[in-house]
Structures are given as structure tokens and as C-alpha cells.
Amino acid sequence: MWLRADSRVEPRQAAVVDIGSNSVRLVIYRLDGRAIWTVYNEKSLAGLGRDLPATGRLSSEGIEAALTVLRRFRSLLDGWSGEDVQVVATAAVREAADGPMFMKRVREETGLSVRLLSGEEEAHYAAFGVIAGQPDADGVVGDLGGSSLELVRLDGHAGAADGLSLPLGPFALGAPRPLAMDRTRHAIEAALAPQANRFASREFHAVGGAWRNLALLHMELADYPLRVAHQYEMGRSDALDVARFVARQSKASLQRIEGLSKKRFETLPYAALVLEGVIQALGVKRVTVSAFGLREGLLLDSMAADVRRRDPLIEGCEVLTAARGLSPELGGALEAWIAPAFEKLPALFENHREATLIAAACRLADLGARLHPDHRADVVFEQVLRAPIAGMNHTERAFLASAMFSRHTAASTTPEEATVARVLSPERRQRARALGAAIRLGCDLSGRNPRLLERSSLAIKGERLALTAAPGWEDMLLGEQTAKRAQTLAAVLKLKPELG
Numbered sequence: 001m002w003l004r005a006d007s008r009v010e011p012r013q014a015a016v017v018d019i020g021s022n023s024v025r026l027v028i029y030r031l032d033g034r035a036i037w038t039v040y041n042e043k044s045l046a047g048l049g050r051d052l053p054a055t056g057r058l059s060s061e062g063i064e065a066a067l068t069v070l071r072r073f074r075s076l077l078d079g080w081s082g083e084d085v086q087v088v089a090t091a092a093v094r095e096a097a098d099g100p101m102f103m104k105r106v107r108e109e110t111g112l113s114v115r116l117l118s119g120e121e122e123a124h125y126a127a128f129g130v131i132a133g134q135p136d137a138d139g140v141v142g143d144l145g146g147s148s149l150e151l152v153r154l155d156g157h158a159g160a161a162d163g164l165s166l167p168l169g170p171f172a173l174g175a176p177r178p179l180a181m182d183r184t185r186h187a188i189e190a191a192l193a194p195q196a197n198r199f200a201s202r203e204f205h206a207v208g209g210a211w212r213n214l215a216l217l218h219m220e221l222a223d224y225p226l227r228v229a230h231q232y233e234m235g236r237s238d239a240l241d242v243a244r245f246v247a248r249q250s251k252a253s254l255q256r257i258e259g260l261s262k263k264r265f266e267t268l269p270y271a272a273l274v275l276e277g278v279i280q281a282l283g284v285k286r287v288t289v290s291a292f293g294l295r296e297g298l299l300l301d302s303m304a305a306d307v308r309r310r311d312p313l314i315e316g317c318e319v320l321t322a323a324r325g326l327s328p329e330l331g332g333a334l335e336a337w338i339a340p341a342f343e344k345l346p347a348l349f350e351n352h353r354e355a356t357l358i359a360a361a362c363r364l365a366d367l368g369a370r371l372h373p374d375h376r377a378d379v380v381f382e383q384v385l386r387a388p389i390a391g392m393n394h395t396e397r398a399f400l401a402s403a404m405f406s407r408h409t410a411a412s413t414t415p416e417e418a419t420v421a422r423v424l425s426p427e428r429r430q431r432a433r434a435l436g437a438a439i440r441l442g443c444d445l446s447g448r449n450p451r452l453l454e455r456s457s458l459a460i461k462g463e464r465l466a467l468t469a470a471p472g473w474e475d476m477l478l479g480e481q482t483a484k485r486a487q488t489l490a491a492v493l494k495l496k497p498e499l500g
Contacts (some may be wrong), residue, residue: 046065139202181247188274
């Protein structure tokens with residue numbers, strides 16, 4: 001079970017240097033308990049593994065490019081505590097004959113001590129990264145790097161189990177040479193066939209920059225309005241269509257497509273062919289893209305067990321509001337006040353997600369406190385819709401953004417109406433509007449005072465919405481604004497308001 005935070009964890013910064021087969025990257029994070037925020041992100045596509053299949057050694061040009069950027073990264077991390085920095089290397093360094101020599105040069109020339117991950121460890125941390133971004137993820141994770149594909153089966157909230165590494169990265173398959181379609185497809189099928197039963201899954205979580213680019217291209221082709229790669233979903237046929245489309249393109253053709261990373265033109269057709277092979281071999285019905293992977297998995301693994309069990313969506317919303325709101329205790333008090341009434345409503349989300357979404361929305365209640373009242377609703381909607389908060393899919397993003405819009409206005413039409421309608425059913429849009437109206441009622445009834453909420457209650461009784469006050473606190477219910485907010489909520493729920 002994923003737990004909510006009952007006490008704040010002192011925030012800290014952490015850095016991960018990831019020496020991959022294609023890219024060398026530094027990412028600096030702020031960790032607020034279970035919430036993971038990217039503060040800085042820099043990479044160099046050094047291509048360490050470019051020559052590995054032909055020579056068994058790292059690319060000489062790649063080594064020099066990697067050492068150059070690692071020296072820069074070391075200067076950026078000057079003054080950092082060693083326990084706050086993790087430096088890891090993956091498939092190319094692991095498999096190259098001169099991998100140990102490269103690691104020695106890194107240590108001597110930069111002072112960075114590199115941890116070489118095994119294939120199993122790489123798969124494990126990739127799966128942990130998916131869980132960091134989607135706690136209820138199920139199925140199989142595939143992390144595609146320059147030299148390898150890590151496959152690992154998720155084991156519920158416990159993390160990852162049963163993982164391995166396969167030589168199916170673009171460099172291992174022949175990149176940067178032009179794609180030999182039939183030969184490469186056969187190699188992919190041959191490598192995946194022995195693993196088909198072991199990793200068969202309807203759900204596949206795709207990790208890695210190449211596959212994120214495929215998802216962004218699919219958004220473009222499908223005219224999908226919410227351009228957020230994390231938790232973007234494609235059905236089997238859509239994923240196969242975009243993979244086959246890219247695999248057939250020449251480098252010149254890919255260069256004419258808007259939105260693709262120009263540095264991935266040589267490897268993207270290979271990545272597309274691997275995705276096609278995975279979908280077919282494992283019987284995948286849905287592909288979900290994760291922007292979280294190995295680096296975030298390392299961070300999650302380093303957290304205390306009680307922190308790992310917290311819900312990242314609720315904690316992320318709480319932290320997002322803490323920097324801009326006024327009352328840090330308001331969110332929890334609103335949740336306790338609203339939840340009993342909303343539990344009476346029919347469930348619209350699977351796996352009891354209503355409770356989590358209500359808790360998250362309540363933590364966002366004060367997000368617009370420091371904004372101009374004429375613009376709060378629109379600005380908060382935009383912030384929530386595209387907030388870099390883990391633990392929610394696109395439907396839930398739209399739901400929370402719509403709820404926060406209604407928290408600040410009685411208007412029935414949100415910004416980006418077409419975007420919301422694309423990912424949110426009319427019933428869920430109506431429920432989001434009701435949740436926002438309930439939060440607005442609670443905030444205005446109490447004057448944002450968490451203690452006052454304890455003196456009143458909100459309940460659904462048959463066809464009535466009952467707002468009552470504790471004995472001696474009846475004056476709380478007076479005033480035109482309180483009556484107006486209660487009437488708005490009742491109207492959205494199609495109930496009759498009752499104050500007393």
C-alpha cells in the first residue's frame with residue numbers, strides 16, 4: 001500500500017551522472033520526500049558504444065567526448081557531498097574490453113568514482129524508475145539504451161523481479177549504418193523468442209529517449225493536444241503503426257519530421273524496429289511511455305522505506321503548493337472534510353483512485369493564493385495540467401487541472417476545452433467540476449483556516465447536500481458567499497442544498 005506523508009522529510013538535492021552507451025548525462029534533482037523534481041539536465045551524445053559490435057572496444061572519439069563532458073560535470077558538482085552524487089555506467093562500459101581502462105581514466109582525470117552496473121542491476125533500477133513515476137505500474141518494463149535492452153517484470157509495489165539485458169540497442173544492431181530491415185528484424189526476433197513466455201505481458205512500459213521520441217511523433221501524427229511524454233499511452237495497433245512508419249524512413253526523411261531529436265536520426269529506425277519486435281513477441285496490448293527510468297530508480301532505491309511507500313502524486317501536489325500557498329495544513333483538513341461526502345458518489349476511476357485524486361486536489365487548493373484573482377483559474381489550470389509531478393496519467397492530469405479551475409471559478413468551460421475533452425469523459429469532467437466546487441466551498445467557508453473546517457461537515461443525504469456546523473458554530477454558515485458556494489456545488493451534483 002502506498003502511504004501518504006504524515007511528516008515532512010527535509011528536502012535535499014541529489015545528482016546522478018549516467019554514462020550510457022549513447023549519452024553521458026548529468027541530472028540534478030530536488031527530493032522533497034517522495035516527490036522527485038528535475039532541477040538541471042545536461043547530456044552529451046558521446047556515442048561510447050558506437051564501435052563496440054565491430055571492435056569490442058569503446059569508440060575512441062566517444063571516450064574523449066565523454067571525458068570532456070565528465071570534467072565539466074565534475075566542476076558543476078564541486079562542493080557536493082559524495083553521498084549526494086551517484087555516477088553509474090551501463091552496457092557499453094560493461095561489455096567493452098577497455099571498459100576498466102575507461103573507468104580508471106574517469107577516476108584519474110575527473111575524480112569521479114564510477115559504479116559499473118550489471119545487466120540485472122540496470123534492469124532493476126529501470127523498473128524502479130517506472131515505479132517512481134507510476135506507483136501502480138504493472139506488467140513489463142523495457143529500457144532501451146544505445147547498446148542494450150533491459151527487460152524486467154514488475155512485481156507490484158515491491159518493485160522489480162526477473163530481469164535481464166539483451167544486446168538489442170541500436171549500436172548492437174548495426175547503427176549508425178543504414179538499417180538493413182530484414183536482417184535486423186530477424187536478429188531482434190531471434191533474441192526475443194527465447195524470452196517470449198518469460199516476459200509475456202499486456203502492459204509494456206517503454207523507457208529511453210528513443211522511444212520517447214517515437215511517442216512524441218505519434219502525438220504529432222495523431223494531433224494529440226497534451227504534449228507530455230510521461231505516461232503517454234498507445235494501443236497495440238497505434239504503437240505498431242508509428243514504429244513501422246519510422247523504421248521505413250531514411251535519415252533524410254526523418255530530418256524533415258518536426259519534433260524529432262536531430263541527434264537520434266541514425267538510431268531511431270533501429271529503436272522503432274525493436275519496439276515492433278517487443279510488441280509482437282511479448283503479446284503487448286498497450287505501451288505506456290515513462291520519462292522516469294534508471295536515474296530515478298537509483299533515487300527511489302536510496303530513499304528510506306517509509307518514504308518510498310508514500311504516494312508521489314499527493315506529496316508532489318503538497319510540495320508544489322507549499323512554495324506558493326499560505327496554509328500548509330489546509331490540504332489535509334480539506335481532504336478530511338470533503339472525502340466522506342464524495343465517497344457516496346459512484347466510482348469513476350479504477351483501483352480506488354478517487355481517494356488519491358481527492359487527496360491530491362485538496363493539496364493543490366492553495367496553489368493560486370499568491371496569484372491575481374482575475375487570472376487564478378486559468379494560470380492554475382495550466383500549471384497543474386503540465387506540472388512535472390509523478391504518479392498520474394494523462395486522464396488524471398486533466399481531471400486535477402479541471403478541478404483546480406473550478407476551485408477558483410464557477411465557469412463551466414475550462415481553458416483548452418478540446419484537450420480536456422480528448423482525454424476526459426463527460427462524467428469525469430463533471431466530477432472534477434464538483435470536486436473543485438467543494439474545495440472552493442471549504443476554503444471560503446473556513447476562510448482557509450484548517451481548524452474551522454473541523455467545526456463543520458459536508459454530507460450527501462439522499463437527494464440533499466447537507467452543510468452543517470457544530471453546536472455553537474452555526475454562525476459559520478451565515479453570509480451570501482457561503483450560500484452561493486453551497487448552491488454551486490449542489491447544482492453540479494444535481495442535489496438540493498441544505499444549510500443548517
